Amino acid sequence: MLRSVWRSQGRRATSAFRNASTTRQVIGIDLGTTNSAVAVMEGQTPKILEDSEGRRTTPSTVAFTKEGGVLVGEAAKRQSILNHENTFYATKRLMGRKFSDEEVRRDVKVSPYRISEHENGDAWLETTYGMKYSPSQIGGYVLAEMKRIAEGGLGADVRNAVVTVPAYFNDAQRQATKVAGDIAGLKVLRVVNEPTAASLAYGLDKQKDGIVAVYDLGGGTFDISILDIEDGVFEVRSTNGDTHLGGEDFDHILVNYILDSFEVGTGKDLRKDRLAIQRIRQAAEKAKIELSHVKTTRIELPFITDSDNISLELTEDQLDDMSLHLIQRTITPLKKAIKDADLEVTDIDEVILVGGMTRMPKIRKTVQDFFKKAPSVAVNPDEAVALGAAIQGAVLSGEVKDVLLLDVTPLTLGIETYGGIFSPLIPRNTTVPCKIQQLYSTAVDGQNAIDINVYQGERPLVQDNKLIGNFKLTGIPPEAKGIPKIKVSFDIDADGIIKVSATDDSGKESSITVQGATGLTEEEVARMVEESKNLSEQDKIRKEVLTAANNLELICFDTEQAIEQFKKLIDEASLTNLLSKVKEMRALVEEARNGDFADISVLNTGQEQLKAEALVVMEKVIAASREKKV
Numbered sequence: 326m327l328r329s330v331w332r333s334q335g336r337r338a339t340s341a342f343r344n345a346s347t348t349r350q351v352i353g354i355d356l357g358t359t360n361s362a363v364a365v366m367e368g369q370t371p372k373i374l375e376d377s378e379g380r381r382t383t384p385s386t387v388a389f390t391k392e393g394g395v396l397v398g399e400a401a402k403r404q405s406i407l408n409h410e411n412t413f414y415a416t417k418r419l420m421g422r423k424f425s426d427e428e429v430r431r432d433v434k435v436s437p438y439r440i441s442e443h444e445n446g447d448a449w450l451e452t453t454y455g456m457k458y459s460p461s462q463i464g465g466y467v468l469a470e471m472k473r474i475a476e477g478g479l480g481a482d483v484r485n486a487v488v489t490v491p492a493y494f495n496d497a498q499r500q501a502t503k504v505a506g507d508i509a510g511l512k513v514l515r516v517v518n519e520p521t522a523a524s525l526a527y528g529l530d531k532q533k534d535g536i537v538a539v540y541d542l543g544g545g546t547f548d549i550s551i552l553d554i555e556d557g558v559f560e561v562r563s564t565n566g567d568t569h570l571g572g573e574d575f576d577h578i579l580v581n582y583i584l585d586s587f588e589v590g591t592g593k594d595l596r597k598d599r600l601a602i603q604r605i606r607q608a609a610e611k612a613k614i615e616l617s618h619v620k621t622t623r624i625e626l627p628f629i630t631d632s633d634n635i636s637l638e639l640t641e642d643q644l645d646d647m648s649l650h651l652i653q654r655t656i657t658p659l660k661k662a663i664k665d666a667d668l669e670v671t672d673i674d675e676v677i678l679v680g681g682m683t684r685m686p687k688i689r690k691t692v693q694d695f696f697k698k699a700p701s702v703a704v705n706p707d708e709a710v711a712l713g714a715a716i717q718g719a720v721l722s723g724e725v726k727d728v729l730l731l732d733v734t735p736l737t738l739g740i741e742t743y744g745g746i747f748s749p750l751i752p753r754n755t756t757v758p759c760k761i762q763q764l765y766s767t768a769v770d771g772q773n774a775i776d777i778n779v780y781q782g783e784r785p786l787v788q789d790n791k792l793i794g795n796f797k798l799t800g801i802p803p804e805a806k807g808i809p810k811i812k813v814s815f816d817i818d819a820d821g822i823i824k825v826s827a828t829d830d831s832g833k834e835s836s837i838t839v840q841g842a843t844g845l846t847e848e849e850v851a852r853m854v855e856e857s858k859n860l861s862e863q864d865k866i867r868k869e870v871l872t873a874a875n876n877l878e879l880i881c882f883d884t885e886q887a888i889e890q891f892k893k894l895i896d897e898a899s900l901t902n903l904l905s906k907v908k909e910m911r912a913l914v915e916e917a918r919n920g921d922f923a924d925i926s927v928l929n930t931g932q933e934q935l936k937a938e939a940l941v942v943m944e945k946v947i948a949a950s951r952e953k954k955v
């Protein structure tokens with residue numbers, strides 16, 4: 326009987342979810358480390374598309390439940406404490422990275438979920454149910470959610486998108502982002518650098534020309550770009566940054582501070598308790614955000630162990646002191662970007678702040694002191710990137726004219742020469758698209774193949790730079806060394822993605838093998854695309870049921886915590902009643918998870934009722950404790 330309810334809901338949903346048409350509009354997506362946003366051009370103005378509950382940003386969080394369900398965004402974030410090992414957040418930091426990368430090793434230590442090494446050496450995510458996902462695949466789920474939000478807002482299917490990346494992303498990270506788009510069923514027409522997009526949002530309605538610095542500190546990455554805006558031409562003069570510096574690092578510092586304080590007070594080390602860490606992490610981020618508006622806050626975490634609570638005061642000055650070294654880490658890239666643009670600090674006409682972290686007063690002050698001018702408040706730091714991406718989307722679809730974006734490549738491209746020396750071919754901050762050709766020859770008589778290793782980076786030795794592809798040139802006619810002339814072309818397209826091709830001196834295209842930099846084989850991508858498509862209508866309903874079950878479980882969890890805390894003050898009848906209600910609701914949650922129960926309204930009503938009953942009991946407890954005091 327229950328199963329049939331399930332099926333009929335599935336059928337109703339199918340027709341409700343299908344859009345009548347496909348729009349030609351190109352949406353702009355800011356695929357952020359912490360939050361993502363989607364925008365579209367309405368006339369000549371970009372606007373953020375809200376989700377069905379009016380939210381303008383979506384957490385870049387994806388969770389897997391033990392029944393095989395996938396939750397994305399707010400629904401995933403909400404259940405993260407209960408399912409911390411299978412809830413993936415901030416995975417953008419892992420995109421296009423090897424497991425052995427220093428930054429990844431750091432994340433492995435502090436992450437509540439498991440990061441493991443894929444067979445090709447890339448960093449992947451692993452659930453406790455033994456499923457493995459590439460960071461691109463997780464990004465794909467987030468992009469698919471943004472696509473759904475856009476489709477809900479526009480009332481039409483969406484095919485094309487512009488997706489933003491941190492300016493300082495290398496080729497592998499850009500490729501990984503494009504793959505995420507493929508997996509989500511989106512054609513990514515252009516990958517745009519986040520600060521460049523933000524400058525578009527800033528400059529579109531301004532008549533003012535000038536040199537603009539965009540300081541972008543988000544959840545996971547720091548970018549600085551210097552742009553020259555003139556007559557609708559947005560020309561990036563230089564860019565710099567750190568792909569592993571952002572709000573998450575501030576949170577880590579606070580988490581460690583809380584853990585250390587707890588250890589000093591109780592002698593207990595909570596570092597191995599992943600549930601406790603997850604709760605502390607959320608409280609730390611909340612405190613950090615609060616300290617952007619107030620001078621002092623409290624971190625309260627009841628029952629962090631069976632017998633201990635955390636109750637800690639934190640001041641803005643303390644946070645500033647603890648994180649000063651992180652804020653200072655943004656200064657060197659600032660100086661480099663200004664130098665690379667051939668400018669002095671005094672040449673900068675306007676400073677734009679982008680990214681949630683730039684709301685922190687100490688960061689604003691540091692930027693103001695550095696540039697000796699107050700930053701502009703004309704753009705919303707959370708939305709500017711998506712809005713700019715939508716503008717670029719409209720430029721590509723022809724809706725907006727007279728705007729031209731000239732971006733640059735953030736890192737030097739070159740090849741390995743004898744002894745592991747890096748030989749640069751395209752210097753960083755070269756305007757893209759660009760192309761360079763280089764002649765090669767053989768080193769040994771009769772040699773019929775050569776290996777070329779392509780690297781990206783700024784260090785003199787290849788071992789310190791990022792290998793983005795090796796290609797083997799085969800089929801070279803055997804001749805004396807130095808005779809064959811092989812022309813190799815290095816091409817950086819407008820997305821900053823690098824392609825390499827080679828021809829021999831007879832003009833015919835030689836056979837080359839370029840190992841893809843995305844770390845995913847074509848078959849793997851195809852399988853992931855299929856998997857993502859399978860998040861079909863039925864799955865959407867399943868997702869809603871699981872979300873309702875998760876919400877109900879959270880109330881059960883909160884109620885149990887409150888009972889635990891105030892057990893001694895609750896009268897016996899209320900205690901028995903509440904405990905049996907929680908038990909009943911937990912059984913319902915279990916049935917919903919097993920697929921035996923699918924009535925969302927019953928789950929929601931259960932949630933409301935339990936909340937109300939718990940509230941009545943708690944009010945009695947508060948009244949009783951007040952009376953005692955009197």
Ligand SMILES: Nc1ncnc2c1ncn2[C@@H]1O[C@H](COP(=O)(O)OP(=O)(O)OP(=O)(O)O)[C@@H](O)[C@H]1O
Pocket residue numbers: 355356357358359360361417519542543544545546547571572573610613614615617679680681682683684685706707
């Ligand atoms: N008022 C605030 N004060 C301090 N930090 C804040 C505030 N609001 C948000 N943050 C922090 O900003 C970060 C998120 O910023 P944002 O949403 O711009 O990043 P993102 O786009 O997800 O990341 P990225 O650009 O690095 O990919 C989080 O670390 C969050 O804690």
